[in-house]
Amino acid sequence: MLExxxxxxxxxxxxxxxxxxxxxxxxxxVACIGPNGAGKTTLLTILAAVQxxxxxxxxxxxxxxxxxxxxxxxxxxxxxxxxxxxxRLERVPDVEEAVxxxxxxxxxxxxxxxxxxxxxxxxxxxxxVAIGLVSSPPVLLLDEPSTALDPRxxxxxxxxxxxxxxxxxxxxxxxxVVSEAERHADRVVVLADGEQLFSxxxxxxxxxxxxxxxxxxxxxxxxxxxxxx
Amino acid sequence: xxxxxxxxxxxxxxxxLTTGVLIVYPVVVALLIGFALSRGxxxxxxxxxxxxxxxxxxxxxxxxxxxxxxxxxxxxxxHTVAVSSRAEAKRKVRDGDALAALxxxxxxxxxxxxxxxxxxxxxxVNEEDPVKGRLxxxxxSSVVADENRRVSRALVKNNLQYLELLLKGGTVNVLGNRFTxxxxxxxxxxxxxxxxxxxxxxxxxxxxxxxxxxxxxxxxNFGVGGKALSAVxxxxxxRKHVLxxxxxxxxxxxxxxxxxxxLMFVTVLLAAGSLALERTENxxxxxxxxxxxxxxxxxxxxxxxxxxxLVVTLLMVVVLGGFVTLEWGRFPLWLVALxxxxxxxxxxxxxxxxxxxxxSSASLLAFAMLLPLVFCALVPSxxxxxxxxxxxxxxxxxxPFKPALQSIDAAFYGDGGLFGxxxxxxxxxxxxxxxxxxxxxxxx
Numbered sequence: 001m002l003e004x005x006x007x008x009x010x011x012x013x014x015x016x017x018x019x020x021x022x023x024x025x026x027x028x029x030v031a032c033i034g035p036n037g038a039g040k041t042t043l044l045t046i047l048a049a050v051q052x053x054x055x056x057x058x059x060x061x062x063x064x065x066x067x068x069x070x071x072x073x074x075x076x077x078x079x080x081x082x083x084x085x086x087x088r089l090e091r092v093p094d095v096e097e098a099v100x101x102x103x104x105x106x107x108x109x110x111x112x113x114x115x116x117x118x119x120x121x122x123x124x125x126x127x128x129v130a131i132g133l134v135s136s137p138p139v140l141l142l143d144e145p146s147t148a149l150d151p152r153x154x155x156x157x158x159x160x161x162x163x164x165x166x167x168x169x170x171x172x173x174x175x176x177v178v179s180e181a182e183r184h185a186d187r188v189v190v191l192a193d194g195e196q197l198f199s200x201x202x203x204x205x206x207x208x209x210x211x212x213x214x215x216x217x218x219x220x221x222x223x224x225x226x227x228x229x
Numbered sequence: 230x231x232x233x234x235x236x237x238x239x240x241x242x243x244x245x246l247t248t249g250v251l252i253v254y255p256v257v258v259a260l261l262i263g264f265a266l267s268r269g270x271x272x273x274x275x276x277x278x279x280x281x282x283x284x285x286x287x288x289x290x291x292x293x294x295x296x297x298x299x300x301x302x303x304x305x306x307x308h309t310v311a312v313s314s315r316a317e318a319k320r321k322v323r324d325g326d327a328l329a330a331l332x333x334x335x336x337x338x339x340x341x342x343x344x345x346x347x348x349x350x351x352x353x354v355n356e357e358d359p360v361k362g363r364l365x366x367x368x369x370s371s372v373v374a375d376e377n378r379r380v381s382r383a384l385v386k387n388n389l390q391y392l393e394l395l396l397k398g399g400t401v402n403v404l405g406n407r408f409t410x411x412x413x414x415x416x417x418x419x420x421x422x423x424x425x426x427x428x429x430x431x432x433x434x435x436x437x438x439x440x441x442x443x444x445x446x447x448x449x450n451f452g453v454g455g456k457a458l459s460a461v462x463x464x465x466x467x468r469k470h471v472l473x474x475x476x477x478x479x480x481x482x483x484x485x486x487x488x489x490x491x492l493m494f495v496t497v498l499l500a501a502g503s504l505a506l507e508r509t510e511n512x513x514x515x516x517x518x519x520x521x522x523x524x525x526x527x528x529x530x531x532x533x534x535x536x537x538x539l540v541v542t543l544l545m546v547v548v549l550g551g552f553v554t555l556e557w558g559r560f561p562l563w564l565v566a567l568x569x570x571x572x573x574x575x576x577x578x579x580x581x582x583x584x585x586x587x588x589s590s591a592s593l594l595a596f597a598m599l600l601p602l603v604f605c606a607l608v609p610s611x612x613x614x615x616x617x618x619x620x621x622x623x624x625x626x627x628x629p630f631k632p633a634l635q636s637i638d639a640a641f642y643g644d645g646g647l648f649g650x651x652x653x654x655x656x657x658x659x660x661x662x663x664x665x666x667x668x669x670x671x672x673x
Binding site for chain 2: 081088115
């Protein structure tokens with residue numbers, strides 16, 4: 001559903017991405033993990049067409065939904081007005097049906113007319129995800145979606161994302177919480193200093209470390225050290 | 230674009246404080262500037278105590294000049310407030326009700342027409358503010374100069390009548406007694422006749438020749454004496470020629486300045502703020518990745534700002550219409566000027582918004598840039614060095630304020646051509662839109 005081939009990006013003299021390649025299949029959950037400054041957000045913004053790559057190609061089959069790290073919402077508009085605006089801009093055929101569907105999916109129907117500025121951080125993030133899905137894209141990109149959410153809100157978010165994958169949507173997300181990738185990803189792409197170090201299942205990443213580790217997070221850190229990062 | 234426009238208008242509607250700051254504040258500031266320019270510098274308020282008896286008039290020879298420093302004469306230069314005593318006059322100045330007080334003493338008319346004494350009027354001023362002091366000095370000096378010229382012309386005219394009498398002869402009434410004056414011409418005729426009646430070698434004939442030569446010389450000099458007297462009474466006369474610009478009343482020019490300043494602030498702040506808001510709300514990246522192109526987003530902000538500013542400015546023009554003369558028949562030209570100027574200001578605003586990328590920075594940048602632009606555009610030639618004046622002209626030409634002022638002045642009052650400033654504005658709109666398009670690439 002989504003393929004990136006040798007994607008490169010530089011800011012001034014600094015290489016943010018040094019030739020990243022991977023594929024995402026239908027209904028697959030792919031986590032992009034790495035330390036801060038690894039290039040995760042740069043990769044996702046290129047996949048989302050927010051900015052162009054310097055070289056390489058990105059191929060998507062169908063629309064790509066985009067959920068930025070900070071909720072991209074108009075605080076003075078209501079939940080429904082935000083959804084309606086982006087549905088219209090995305091040229092969704094039946095705007096009101098799409099708005100109603102996303103309000104139900106995000107469990108925000110009872111707060112549809114409330115201005116976004118009055119919502120909690122968790123609810124804003126749900127609206128943020130709902131906007132990414134309002135045009136029913138087969139591929140959804142989420143940039144650190146669980147940041148600033150409390151544990152219960154995080155659980156609800158991952159349940160929701162899991163449901164999307166079960167419905168056949170391809171989901172790529174970035175996170176620096178490695179345990180989330182272990183639990184909620186079919187595959188992980190490891191980045192460090194713009195370099196793609198690994199692409200495979202979480203179990204394969206754990207096995208790539210030569211000595212046994214009692215946690216996925218420790219295995220990940222050992223893997224980075226092993227790769228010289 | 231229409232959905233984005235509707236969204237921005239809805240957000241604006243739900244932000245009364247922002248709307249107030251963006252719209253009401255510049256309009257109020259513009260109105261204050263307009264009225265300060267139109268009322269303050271043209272006619273200062275002066276308290277007047279005229280102690281000359283009401284029935285006493287300026288009478289010079291057979292000429293009746295009316296009252297000295299009459300209300301009508303003063304009203305041409307100043308706003309007058311009549312007072313009944315010196316104490317009241319001084320109090321008006323101290324309290325700030327009048328910029329100065331003018332006391333015309335009871336003997337002012339007698340002295341002014343005496344041709345011996347000088348009439349003195351008193352002026353009480355508050356010199357706390359040097360600008361106001363200068364304004365009063367200029368206005369009162371002008372009034373007194375006008376009055377001096379009027380009296381002096383009458384005196385000259387009266388003296389010219391006496392010269393005419395000496396030259397041509399006639400009758401004159403002095404203190405009720407009627408006298409006949411022979412006149413130089415008749416004296417010349419009599420002496421020439423007397424000379425002819427004398428024998429050729431009579432000794433008195435030589436003496437008569439001297440009298441005849443003196444008489445001829447006196448007649449010639451009396452002929453030019455009239456002109457000389459007029460010249461002495463007004464040695465320097467101004468003949469004004471307008472080389473550039475038109476003679477637009479100051480209040481009308483002030484209205485054009487007020488309208489332009491208001492249009493500029495509303496448009497630039499709205500365009501810069503609404504573009505920066507997209508990034509502040511994190512919506513920019515979501516918009517430009519597909520639903521809206523960067524160029525489309527800039528175009529929407531330009532249309533939004535120019536449209537809102539047009540409505541606000543027209544509202545302001547209606548209000549101004551209550552204070553200054555407006556030619557409503559020129560309304561289509563107003564629209565053209567306001568729309569083109571609005572688009573140029575909006576393009577500048579989007580460039581500032583794209584460069585600043587954040588609402589408060591964009592507003593600060595806009596204020597910091599716009600105020601000097603206004604000052605540069607209003608600096609008249611001759612008050613600064615030629616190099617500095619050329620610099621201010623260059624700066625003014627690179628930004629839309631001055632051409633906007635010229636186009637609005639031309640559209641509202643027919644002062645200068647409209648086409649040139651409109652083309653200038655269109656060029657600036659394209660240039661700033663291009664700057665905004667380059668800068669907006671860094672906004673994501």
